[in-house]
Amino acid sequence: MKKVYLNPADMPTKWYNILSELPDMAPPISPATGKPVTPQEMTAIFPEPILEQEMSPQAWFDIPEKVLDILSLWRPTPLIRAERLEQALGTPCKIYYKYEGTSPAGSHKTNTAVPQAYFNKICGINRIATETGAGQWGSALSFASQIFDMQLRVYMVKVSYFQKPYRKSFMNMFGAEVIPSPSTMTNAGREALAKDPNSNGSLGLAISEAVEEAASRKDTNYALGSVLNHVILHQTLIGLEAQKQMELGGDYPDMVFASCGGGSNFGGIAAPFVKDKIDGKKVECIAVEPISCPTLTKGKYAFDYGDVAKLTPILKMYTLGHDFMPPAIHAGGLRYHGDSPIVSNLMNKGLIGARSVGQLDIFKYGTLFAKTEGIVPAPESAHAIAATALEALKCKETGEKKSLLFCLSGHGFFDMASYDQYLEGKLEDYAYPEEAIEESLKNLPQVDM
Amino acid sequence: MKKVYLNPADMPTKWYNILSELPDMAPPISPATGKPVTPQEMTAIFPEPILEQEMSPQAWFDIPEKVLDILSLWRPTPLIRAERLEQALGTPCKIYYKYEGTSPAGSHKTNTAVPQAYFNKICGINRIATETGAGQWGSALSFASQIFDMQLRVYMVKVSYFQKPYRKSFMNMFGAEVIPSPSTMTNAGREALAKDPNSNGSLGLAISEAVEEAASRKDTNYALGSVLNHVILHQTLIGLEAQKQMELGGDYPDMVFASCGGGSNFGGIAAPFVKDKIDGKKVECIAVEPISCPTLTKGKYAFDYGDVAKLTPILKMYTLGHDFMPPAIHAGGLRYHGDSPIVSNLMNKGLIGARSVGQLDIFKYGTLFAKTEGIVPAPESAHAIAATALEALKCKETGEKKSLLFCLSGHGFFDMASYDQYLEGKLEDYAYPEEAIEESLKNLPQVDM
Numbered sequence: 001m002k003k004v005y006l007n008p009a010d011m012p013t014k015w016y017n018i019l020s021e022l023p024d025m026a027p028p029i030s031p032a033t034g035k036p037v038t039p040q041e042m043t044a045i046f047p048e049p050i051l052e053q054e055m056s057p058q059a060w061f062d063i064p065e066k067v068l069d070i071l072s073l074w075r076p077t078p079l080i081r082a083e084r085l086e087q088a089l090g091t092p093c094k095i096y097y098k099y100e101g102t103s104p105a106g107s108h109k110t111n112t113a114v115p116q117a118y119f120n121k122i123c124g125i126n127r128i129a130t131e132t133g134a135g136q137w138g139s140a141l142s143f144a145s146q147i148f149d150m151q152l153r154v155y156m157v158k159v160s161y162f163q164k165p166y167r168k169s170f171m172n173m174f175g176a177e178v179i180p181s182p183s184t185m186t187n188a189g190r191e192a193l194a195k196d197p198n199s200n201g202s203l204g205l206a207i208s209e210a211v212e213e214a215a216s217r218k219d220t221n222y223a224l225g226s227v228l229n230h231v232i233l234h235q236t237l238i239g240l241e242a243q244k245q246m247e248l249g250g251d252y253p254d255m256v257f258a259s260c261g262g263g264s265n266f267g268g269i270a271a272p273f274v275k276d277k278i279d280g281k282k283v284e285c286i287a288v289e290p291i292s293c294p295t296l297t298k299g300k301y302a303f304d305y306g307d308v309a310k311l312t313p314i315l316k317m318y319t320l321g322h323d324f325m326p327p328a329i330h331a332g333g334l335r336y337h338g339d340s341p342i343v344s345n346l347m348n349k350g351l352i353g354a355r356s357v358g359q360l361d362i363f364k365y366g367t368l369f370a371k372t373e374g375i376v377p378a379p380e381s382a383h384a385i386a387a388t389a390l391e392a393l394k395c396k397e398t399g400e401k402k403s404l405l406f407c408l409s410g411h412g413f414f415d416m417a418s419y420d421q422y423l424e425g426k427l428e429d430y431a432y433p434e435e436a437i438e439e440s441l442k443n444l445p446q447v448d449m
Numbered sequence: 450m451k452k453v454y455l456n457p458a459d460m461p462t463k464w465y466n467i468l469s470e471l472p473d474m475a476p477p478i479s480p481a482t483g484k485p486v487t488p489q490e491m492t493a494i495f496p497e498p499i500l501e502q503e504m505s506p507q508a509w510f511d512i513p514e515k516v517l518d519i520l521s522l523w524r525p526t527p528l529i530r531a532e533r534l535e536q537a538l539g540t541p542c543k544i545y546y547k548y549e550g551t552s553p554a555g556s557h558k559t560n561t562a563v564p565q566a567y568f569n570k571i572c573g574i575n576r577i578a579t580e581t582g583a584g585q586w587g588s589a590l591s592f593a594s595q596i597f598d599m600q601l602r603v604y605m606v607k608v609s610y611f612q613k614p615y616r617k618s619f620m621n622m623f624g625a626e627v628i629p630s631p632s633t634m635t636n637a638g639r640e641a642l643a644k645d646p647n648s649n650g651s652l653g654l655a656i657s658e659a660v661e662e663a664a665s666r667k668d669t670n671y672a673l674g675s676v677l678n679h680v681i682l683h684q685t686l687i688g689l690e691a692q693k694q695m696e697l698g699g700d701y702p703d704m705v706f707a708s709c710g711g712g713s714n715f716g717g718i719a720a721p722f723v724k725d726k727i728d729g730k731k732v733e734c735i736a737v738e739p740i741s742c743p744t745l746t747k748g749k750y751a752f753d754y755g756d757v758a759k760l761t762p763i764l765k766m767y768t769l770g771h772d773f774m775p776p777a778i779h780a781g782g783l784r785y786h787g788d789s790p791i792v793s794n795l796m797n798k799g800l801i802g803a804r805s806v807g808q809l810d811i812f813k814y815g816t817l818f819a820k821t822e823g824i825v826p827a828p829e830s831a832h833a834i835a836a837t838a839l840e841a842l843k844c845k846e847t848g849e850k851k852s853l854l855f856c857l858s859g860h861g862f863f864d865m866a867s868y869d870q871y872l873e874g875k876l877e878d879y880a881y882p883e884e885a886i887e888e889s890l891k892n893l894p895q896v897d898m
Contacts, residue, residue: 002521005454072451073533073823084522102551104823106862146820166865173816173825173868367622371595374522374553376622413555413862416615419622 001249002083006076012240013063015233018271020059021278022345025229028313029303029447037313045214045222047123050116053230061233063115070114070147074103075237079245084372091392092401094251097385097408098242098269099375105170107378107410108265109140109225112234116223117144127151127220129213131181131206134160134332135167136378136410137225142176153220155181155189155209158201160332166414181206188212188309203336204322208309215311226262227306227315227340235268238407243272246405253283253405255391259383260287260296260354261333263340269407271342274351285352287343288387290362291431293326295319295339296347296354298437303447304338314445317344320432321440327430329359330418331379337440358429361386363422366412378410379418450698451532455525461689462512464682467720469508470727471794474678477762478752478896486762494663494671496572499565502679510682512564519563519596523552524686528694533821540841541850543700546834546857547691547718548824554619556827556859557714558589558674561683565672566593576600576669578662580630580655583609583781584616585827585859586674591625602669604630604638604658607650609781615863630655637661637758652785653771657758664760675711676755676764676789684717687856692721695854702732702854704840708832709736709745709803710782712789718856720791723800734801736792737836739811740880742775744768744788745796745803747886752896753787763894766793769881770889776879778808779867780828786889807878810835812871815861827859828867 019025027036042051053061063071082095089095100108120128128145131154132138138154145152154176161168161180168178179185181201182192188208192199199205207224214222224231239256246252256273258266270285277283287296295318304319306312317338320326324337339347346352359379366382368389369375377385384406395402412419421427468474476485491500502510512520531544549557569577577594580603581587587603594601603625610617610629617627628634630650631641637657641648648654656673663671673680688705695701705722707715719734726732736745744767753768755761766787769775773786788796795801808828815831817838818824826834833855844851861868870876 003457005456007454008452104819104825110823143823165869166862169865169869169872170825172872173819173865370553370622374559374592376553376619411862413615413860416618416622420618423618423621 001251002081004079004245004249006241006245008072008076010244011072011076012237013068014060015063016236016240016272016275017056017059017061017233018274018342019229020057021275022342023057025341025345026316028315031305031310031314034447045211047120047125047221049119049123050230053233054228064118067115067118071111076241077102079242079249082373085369088368088372089389089392089396091396092399093392093395094403095388095392096246096253096403096405098238098405099408100238101375101408101411104143105136105139106413107136107140108235108238108268109137110143111237111268112225112231112264113140113144114147115234117141117148117150120221121148121150125221128223129153129210129220130223131155131203131210133157133203133335135164135414136333138176138178139167139170140225141223142171142174145176146174152176153213154178155183155206157181157203157206158199159328164414181209183209185209186212202308202325204308207307208311211307211311226264227338229342231264232267232271232340232342235264236271238268239270239272242269242405251403254402255284255286255404257286257288257384257388257404257406259334259380259409260289260339260343261336261380263343265407265409267340267343270352274346277351286387287352287354288383289354289356290329290331290334290383291356291358291429292329293320293335294356294432295337297356300441301344301348302444304444306338314447315341317341318347320437321443323443324437324440326432329430330427331359331362331383333380334383355387357383357386359427360429363419363427365389375408376412377408378412379415381409384408450700451530453528453694453698455690455694457521457525459693460521460525461686462517463509464512465685465689465721465724466505466508466510466682467723467791468678469506470724471791472506474790474794475765477764480754480759480763483896494660496569496574496670498568499679502682503677513567516564516567520560525690526551528691528698531822534818537817537821538838538841538845540845541848542841542844543852544837544841545695545702545852545854547687547854548857549687550824550857550860553592554585554588555862556585556589557684557687557717558586559592560686560717561674561680561713562589562593563596564683566590566597566599569670570597570599574670577672578602578659578669579672580604580652580659582606582652582784584613584863585782587625587627588616588619589674590672591620591623594625595623601625602662603627604632604655606630606652606655607648613863630658632658634658635661651757651774653757656756657760660756660760675713676787678791680713681716681720681789681791684713685720687717688719688721691718691854700852703851704853705732705734706737706833706837706853706855708783708829708858709738709788709792710785710829712792714856714858716789716792719801723795726800735836736801736803737832738803738805739778739780739783739832740805740807740878741778742769742784743805743881744786746805749890750793750797751893753893755787763896764790766790767796769886770892772892773886773889775881778879779876780808780811780832782829783832804836806832806835808876809878812868812876814838824857825861826857827861828864830858833857
């Protein structure tokens with residue numbers, strides 16, 4: 001096998017819901033009442049079908065035809081054997097990657113942006129507010145909102161707004177309004193600006209702004225690009241396609257790697273393989289995170305807020321504390337203090353593993369991948385490449401011939417400035433001091449569950 | 450048919466040579482002697498196998514296994530039915546596109562960069578000099594040179610060097626040395642700087658610099674990304690795959706559109722269809738160029754230099770005059786005064802047609818394509834989109850149900866600044882005044898053939 005294209009007619013038509021295997025999931029807790037969030041609280045910002053997907057234990061959800069139709073613009077995505085990377089590493093392993101960078105926004109985010117826009121639209125919602133860090137999610141939702149003729153406002157973390165002007169251009173092209181966060185449009189933003197008029201913003205703060213706007217405007221809903229259960233559900237297309245493609249190619253992975261920020265990319269490829277593992281197959285799924293934001297590897301499994309302003313529901317998850325402020329690494333999409341409750345639950349049960357890698361390794365193996373396989377990866381995606389390469393090198397020592405599969409979640413055409421800095425020797429690794437993590441973990445909310 | 454992936458095993462293994470149908474091709478003329486270029490003159494800058502491909506009338510060339518191996522990193526490329534674009538236009542036509550943007554450099558250029566690097570390498574050449582305008586060709590050859598462990602120097606038109614820093618980063622990532630042109634490294638560059646120290650450069654001048662360097666250094670050859678016969682040969686993979694895919698999809702195009710600067714993209718998709726036409730099939734191949742650089746639609750079929758400094762062989766081609774200076778439109782890849790001798794010959798015989806479009810239409814239909822089909826096109830590639838859309842709209846008037854195929858030669862992720870300007874209403878159409886063309890056509894060289 002060199003490359004397996006799935007026939008468009010063989011694209012999965014259902015999403016797989018790993019919640020069906022997790023009856024012990026803790027409910028989201030209302031920050032206002034300290035009790036489980038009521039449906040009324042949720043319907044202020046999410047449409048009914050999304051809430052059902054968020055909560056339901058049913059194992060499979062049909063993908064609406066209209067959604068399949070749009071997803072098929074770029075799906076199924078290819079599964080490719082990285083033979084030249086294997087040779088460069090001199091590993092006895094087989095390395096495969098599932099490539100999600102061919103989507104309109106250039107990453108896996110579009111897989112959930114389309115159904116989220118669709119389910120809002122059929123519920124009569126014509127306007128969405130959201131946030132974006134590096135710009136991947138904002139780009140994906142801009143494309144999707146435009147498809148269904150909806151308005152979109154994106155609160156973009158201010159530092160990225162100015163550092164990544166072309167991401168803003170991309171969103172504008174699809175008709176979205178992009179506001180640098182913190183802004184004067186929300187209480188959360190105004191408070192942040194009052195404290196620090198030169199604030200660069202953060203993802204947690206941008207979330208606060210978008211949620212506040214959605215909660216306070218009847219015509220506007222909120223959409224999140226990661227973390228939540230329905231987002232992982234939508235992303236399982238990645239793993240479902242990969243399973244079919246590995247089978248067509250006559251192999252099965254010993255290990256599955258994916259980068260993990262909020263967890264949607266990792267959860268998306270891993271969930272179907274975790275189900276295999278529960279059913280007795282031997283497969284290890286490894287979430288890969290930056291050493292500078294080591295949520296799964298150094299965080300605590302506890303209830304915490306999803307945002308800085310404590311507006312979102314409190315979720316049971318691995319967290320570094322909601323006021324943890326990671327350093328400005330070149331993988332903005334992985335700078336989130338918490339993690340998906342699903343991924344966290346799987347981690348806590350030992351059904352998955354986690355590893356952390358530094359950004360020097362990210363760019364080292366990201367560059368090697370570009371040179372051997374011809375695709376410049378997004379720094380976020382390069383986390384999966386680095387972890388896979390390091391495993392392949394370990395196997396070179398031991399002589400193990402593993403099949404390694406990773407998800408290449410997006411391309412890096414908008415990240416060349418970061419590669420420049422790496423090539424010029426300006427980057428360094430930055431492991432967050434353990435004491436700082438201990439400190440921010442002291443501020444977790446008290447929840448009686 | 451919605452999308453046809455060709456099985457990797459069904460990728461063509463031979464290039465098609467349309468020269469086999471053109472026994473009347475005029476030879477390249479030496480600027481030094483005024484006589485046909487001698488093999489000795491050519492071998493100073495090109496390796497033997499490339500020269501054979503440049504001259505030979507044989508219809509098919511085997512693709513070396515090593516080249517196939519690298520091309521298969523991204524080939525075969527998909528052929529996609531643009532149903533949502535059809536709906537948006539309200540046309541009775543079927544619109545298909547062949548997408549070349551999945552290659553390492555993001556365009557069709559990589560198709561010829563790889564074999565050019567390979568054939569140089571097997572002839573003992575380890576260093577290449579080339580030029581690049583907007584950066585597509587330089588990026589492609591950077592990738593290819595790195596694959597075969599060769600050194601590369603790229604003379605990049607100075608205005609692009611500063612306007613497109615990420616293209617430079619991309620080339621650096623693959624180990625290429627990028628020099629803004631005009632430079633002080635060559636006589637051609639020094640002369641240009643003496644005349645105008647603030648010169649922005651031009652493609653013709655950058656060609657002069659690269660050719661001068663290759664001709665004066667024994668260890669260095671030259672490589673060109675378009676115009677020449679062997680480049681068109683390498684690009685015929687596009688048309689050969691498209692033919693197979695259209696057949697698998699149960700259709701055949703009435704018209705084939707591709708943007709045309711030097712002619713390699715157009716020649717690559719068109720050549721196999723032109724052969725069909727010669728064999729009696731009904732198909733129209735249309736080269737699409739900017740109204741600001743209307744080589745095929747307003748130029749003259751005559752002998753002319755390929756570059757400003759008159760260093761390259763004199764070629765029989767459609768030309769606007771070698772000192773024609775097109776305005777700075779946002780499709781840098783199409784700002785060449787001449788055209789491929791093969792494409793020119795086909796045009797002169799009436800075997801193909803040509804149309805020109807303005808940049809407002811380019812961005813209008815490029816944006817519509819992004820919104821409907823989910824791919825942001827390069828401004829160059831958007832010429833083909835615009836011409837196809839305009840034809841589809843014409844058919845809406847007449848009720849004709851044509852099958853239209855176009856080549857989407859590359860993505861526009863590096864061109865967002867141009868889209869910004871369009872969205873901000875800052876662009877205008879710029880048809881070059883006829884008198885200026887008449888003027889520059891007065892300076893054609895005299896050749897007795």
